[in-house]
Amino acid sequence: MSVDRSSRSKKILAVASGGGHWVQLRRLAPAFDGCDVTYVTVERSYRDQVGNAKFRVVLDATRWNKFKLLLMLFQIAWIMIWVRPDVVVSTGAASGFFALRLGKLLGARTIWIDSIANIEEMSMSGQKIGPHAGLWLTQWPHLAKVGGPEYKGAVL
Amino acid sequence: MIFVTVGHQMPFDRMVRAVDQWAAAHNRDDVFAQIGAAKYVPKRIQWSATIDPSEFSQRIADADVVVAHAGMGTILTAFELGTPILVMPRRAALHETRNDHQVATAQRFFEMGRLAVAMDEHELPEMLDHVSNLTAGGVISSSASPELIQALVSYIHQTDQ
Numbered sequence: 341m342s343v344d345r346s347s348r349s350k351k352i353l354a355v356a357s358g359g360g361h362w363v364q365l366r367r368l369a370p371a372f373d374g375c376d377v378t379y380v381t382v383e384r385s386y387r388d389q390v391g392n393a394k395f396r397v398v399l400d401a402t403r404w405n406k407f408k409l410l411l412m413l414f415q416i417a418w419i420m421i422w423v424r425p426d427v428v429v430s431t432g433a434a435s436g437f438f439a440l441r442l443g444k445l446l447g448a449r450t451i452w453i454d455s456i457a458n459i460e461e462m463s464m465s466g467q468k469i470g471p472h473a474g475l476w477l478t479q480w481p482h483l484a485k486v487g488g489p490e491y492k493g494a495v496l
Numbered sequence: 497m498i499f500v501t502v503g504h505q506m507p508f509d510r511m512v513r514a515v516d517q518w519a520a521a522h523n524r525d526d527v528f529a530q531i532g533a534a535k536y537v538p539k540r541i542q543w544s545a546t547i548d549p550s551e552f553s554q555r556i557a558d559a560d561v562v563v564a565h566a567g568m569g570t571i572l573t574a575f576e577l578g579t580p581i582l583v584m585p586r587r588a589a590l591h592e593t594r595n596d597h598q599v600a601t602a603q604r605f606f607e608m609g610r611l612a613v614a615m616d617e618h619e620l621p622e623m624l625d626h627v628s629n630l631t632a633g634g635v636i637s638s639s640a641s642p643e644l645i646q647a648l649v650s651y652i653h654q655t656d657q
Contacts, residue, residue, distance in 0.1 A: 350652055359504050360568030367572070367640045371648035383504070385548050404594075427652050451651060453644075457568040459600040475651045477644075493644030496575060496636045 353425035353448075355380040355416075355439040357432060358400060360457055362386060364431040367495045368453070378423050380416065382435065394423075402434055403464070413438050420446060431455055431495075437465040444472045451475040456494055458483075498627065499559035500529035503567040504546070508592055509536040511584045514617040515563060516541050518624045528555065553577070561627050563620075566598035571611065576638055580630035582612040584620055609633050 352375045356365035362381050366389060369377075377393045379386075382400035398415040401408035412435060420428075420442045428443030429451040430436025440450045452473040454466035459480055461467075466489070470476050476488040484491035500515050502508035512531050519527045520540040527541040530552070534545070547555070556562055556570075557577045564570040566583040574581040583605075585598035602613045610633030614620040639645065 352652070358569075360570075360572065363569040363572045364640075367638070368645070368648060370639045371645045371652065375652065383549075388550060429648070449651065451648060455568060457597055457601050459597070459604050475647070477647075492647035493641040495640040495644065496572065 350375045350426045351423060352377045353380060353420065353423055353428045353439060353443065354378070355428065355430040355436045357435050358382045358386075361432045361436070361455060364453070364455060364495045365429075366390075368429070368431070375427075378419070378425070380419060380435065380439065398435055409434060417442055427451065429453070432463055433465050437469055440469055440472055449474045451477070452489075453477045453495075454479060454483075454489065456480075456496070462489060497559050498524070498527045498561055498563060499555045500527060500531075500541070500563045501552070501555075501570055502530065502532045502534075502565050503570060504532070506586075506592065507532040507534040507536075508565050508584075508586060509534050510590065510592070510617050511563075511565065511620065512536055512538060512543075514584075514620045515624065518621045521621075522625075530555075561630050563624070563627075566602040566613075568601065571601070571605065572636075575610065575633070575636045578632045578635035580612070580632045582614060582623055582627065582630060584614045584616070605633075 352372050354377055356362045379390050379393055380396045384397050387395045396419050399408055399412040401412040416438045425448050427449045428439050431453050432455050444450050450473050452469045454462050456479040470488055478489040478491055479494040481491045513536050516538040529541050529543040530547050531543050556573050556579050559579050562574045562579050562581040564583050566585040583602050585602040586592035588596050605611050606613045612630055614623040
């Protein structure tokens with residue numbers, strides 16, 4: 341595996357729902373140094389935390405509200421077409437699941453980091469995203485399996 | 497100052513009520529709670545339904561101890577700011593959340609020596625009696641482990657095969 345030194349900076353779409361998902365995504369920020377990052381989350385008030393990075397807000401839908409989920413899917417699709425990311429990364433939950441599925445369809449690299457809160461088993465989204473994630477990670481060594489998810493460290 | 501928080505998603509009246517009753521019994525005026533869309537209205541402690549993220553961080557930084565649901569956003573923020581934290585996990589059976597992942601979170605981080613746990617509203621008052629003895633389980637840096645950061649950087653920048 342060699343490192344790409346092409347001049348254009350990579351476009352990254354970094355997606356997370358609110359609360360712990362967002363706090364964990366923010367802790368990954370050093371991995372995006374030198375990249376053109378667009379953050380997508382569900383709380384307008386998080387904008388102050390991303391400095392000069394681009395910032396978009398979508399509906400806060402969960403898998404328990406199908407109509408809201410559908411609207412959120414369209415919002416993310418719109419952002420995806422607009423940004424055309426090289427890489428889509430998410431710490432969950434539903435918003436990130438959609439973003440990775442759409443990103444993969446558009447040829448982006450995809451990274452799923454399941455929340456550190458999921459200690460006994462991966463989240464529902466995290467289990468279903470496996471085949472669509474280029475890098476499919478759990479934050480607990482005991483949840484790693486042959487064939488994925490892998491364990492490559494944690495957000496703390 | 498004790499800062500109580502239930503996170504941004506759902507109320508957690510069982511915890512807030514226990515803290516409020518404890519504060520009343522001990523004449524404590526130094527408790528502030530963020531309680532969400534709660535049904536229970538605190539009688540003794542100061543409270544607000546919601547607070548914005550910057551105030552949330554500031555209150556955790558200023559607090560002697562944080563008392564919270566076992567949500568990762570709150571736990572990680574307390575770790576980052578080096579404030580001791582006592583958590584009480586939400587229970588699915590009481591419709592406080594959709595599964596019991598907070599129980600596992602509380603137990604695992606307690607075993608790692610990083611936080612204190614009250615399993616329910618009956619344990620909470622006794623834990624609060626000794627709350628001034630709590631210490632932080634070590635401050636963490638503001639970013640993920642170097643191992644995880646490096647794994648992401650490698651994947652983001654690897655050339656197409």
